[in-house]
Amino acid sequence: MNQFFYTRQEVVGGTPEAPEFKTFTDSFNVNKVIRTISLEDDRVLVLLDDLHERSQDVEDVDVKTGRVRGLKRQRNMLQSEIYLSSTDGERFFKALNIE
Numbered sequence: 001m002n003q004f005f006y007t008r009q010e011v012v013g014g015t016p017e018a019p020e021f022k023t024f025t026d027s028f029n030v031n032k033v034i035r036t037i038s039l040e041d042d043r044v045l046v047l048l049d050d051l052h053e054r055s056q057d058v059e060d061v062d063v064k065t066g067r068v069r070g071l072k073r074q075r076n077m078l079q080s081e082i083y084l085s086s087t088d089g090e091r092f093f094k095a096l097n098i099e
Helices: 086-095
Strands: 003-014 019-029 033-038 044-048 052-061 068-078 081-084
Touching (some): 003 086, 019 044, 044 086
Antiparallel strands (some): 003 019, 033 044, 044 081
């Protein structure tokens, strides 16, 4: 089994007091996991070995005047960070025979 499937919830509407959620099923390749971190709220953070570059246009602000001179291209190096719920985290560790 190379793919681990988990659920992800996103707020799609409602109010701050009563948000509406939509549930998605996502997956990742377990062979790309380089680190997991157990968090205080029992979620698990999974870091993947998929370092990639993303470019975006950002405002070019003059430091002295604070005025926007235009746009400049900014490059950032990123890697995937996946937050598993406590339930999915337990399933993940069991699937890898880690207890």
